Amino acid sequence: MxxxxxxxxxxxxxxxxxxxxxxxxxxxxxxxxxxxxxxxxxxxxxxxxxxxxxxxxxxxxxxxxxxxxxxxxxxxxxxxxxxxxxxxxxxxxxxxxxxxxxxxxxxxxxxxxxxxxxxxxxxxxxxxxxxxxxxxxxxxxxxxxxxxxxxxxTPGVVPFGENIDITQGFGRPEKMKHIEDSTDEFIKTVAAAKYNNIKELYKLTDEDLAREDIISVIAKKRGLVIKGGKPDLKRAAQTIILDWNTGKIRAFVD
Ligand SMILES: Nc1nc2c(ncn2[C@@H]2O[C@H](COP(=O)(O)OP(=O)(O)OP(=O)(O)O)[C@@H](O)[C@H]2O)c(=O)[nH]1
Ligand SMILES: [Mg+2]
Incomplete structure (x- = not known):
């Protein structure tokens, strides 16, 4: 930095x-x-x-x-x-x-x-x-x-001390540590924003949107599961971040 x-x-x-x-x-x-x-x-x-x-x-x-x-x-x-x-x-x-x-x-x-x-x-x-x-x-x-x-x-810069989260384009999904936790918070913020296309993009119902584990619902809908049929939260989180970075996620978050 x-x-x-x-x-x-x-x-x-x-x-x-x-x-x-x-x-x-x-x-x-x-x-x-x-x-x-x-x-x-x-x-x-x-x-x-x-x-x-x-x-x-x-x-x-x-x-x-x-x-x-x-x-x-x-x-x-x-x-x-x-x-x-x-x-x-x-x-x-x-x-x-x-x-x-x-x-x-x-x-x-x-x-x-x-x-x-x-x-x-x-x-x-x-x-x-x-x-x-x-x-x-x-x-x-x-x-x-x-x-x-x-x-x-110029290269994108997040100055030291400024609030960093993934809405600020921070991080390559494959390199982010604790990606599930930060993405969980992020997707909830986006889903609660005044304008967003999360429901249509991930084919969620209103009940899905209200759930605490929205990221595992997204994993299941996308068929992202690990052994034993458990949702693959890491891959779901990577998908979500990639969707944000490429612009598939439409939103107004502020
Ligand atoms: N939908 C949409 N996507 C855009 C627009 N402008 C850029 N993008 C996309 O945003 C992503 C990042 O674009 P870049 O121009 O590489 O962004 P940057 O700010 O130079 O990124 P860094 O060099 O990594 O800091 C790419 O996938 C672009 O296609 C736009 O006006 N609309
Ligand atoms: Mg650039």
Whole structure:
């Protein structure tokens, strides 16, 4: 984390504008207070980009957008559906220093929020690697969008001390310790959220949703069992996290 954070400081220092990409399924809890403070301290401009609106609820995202706008410029987009590109370019031009020929923009935020996808969308080509695996981007990379704008892709960073859970794209499922426990808590949070597709996605009844062991119900529905017919909680948890990371789970969690 220390090394990554140093690199983040360097990225911010070498930029005119920072785009902070957050996940529209949890726009408030995927904001990084430390990143925002760092940008402010360095006297740079920050724009919050709420990405993945295609897998969240429009009205609830609209409310979160209003909330964020109280303190920061903010727009909502879908990199996957290619919605919002003109807004991003307008925002970059509005917040860049006037009459600057070469505007440098770093794209930052928590893992898996879609930073590399936003860059590919803006540059119109597959310039940055994208994967449903948090921690996919490992090194910084400058990518030219046009004669005026250059973007810096950065690895997803959760600053030390910030609240980490899997709604913040934390962890590769196969590497997470105690994955059953954290996923159990996570799936209950998502199932209780104002907007979610858990019921349809895992074919659950209302009774299933109310159960304490919802994860074992999901395991059984998916045929994930171990010897003796017991539900395979580990594989069920891995499936759920993968479904979150790939966007099969639609939700609004904040
Ligand atoms: N539904 C949906 N999925 C998206 C969108 N943008 C990105 N994704 C998906 O989110 C996952 C992560 O995307 P990346 O662009 O690799 O995210 P990142 O923030 O660069 O991730 P790291 O480099 O690991 O920090 C991929 O599976 C993308 O296809 C979007 O607008 N909508
Ligand atoms: Mg990336």
């Amino acid at each position: 220390g090394v990554l954070w140093n690199r983040m400081m360097h990225a911010v220092k070498s930029s005119d504008v920072v785009l902070e990409v957050v996940d529209a399924r949890a726009p408030l809890s995927t904001r990084s207070e430390k990143l925002e403070k760092l940008v402010e301290k360095m006297g740079k401009e920050l724009v919050v980009i709420i990405n993945k609106i295609d897998i969240s609820d429009e009205k609830l995202v609209g409310e979160a957008h209003k909330e964020i706008m109280k303190t920061k410029p903010c727009i909502f987009i879908s990199a996957r559906q290619k919605q919002g590109i003109s807004h991003i370019k307008k925002m970059i031009n509005m917040h860049a220093p006037k009459n600057k020929g070469n505007i440098k923009v770093s794209v930052a935020g928590y893992p898996n929020t879609g930073k590399s996808s936003v860059i590919n969308y803006l540059s119109g080509r597959h310039a940055a690697g994208v994967a449903p695996v948090p921690g996919h981007t490992r090194g910084e990379q400058w990518i030219r969008v046009n004669s005026q704008i250059m973007l810096l892709d």
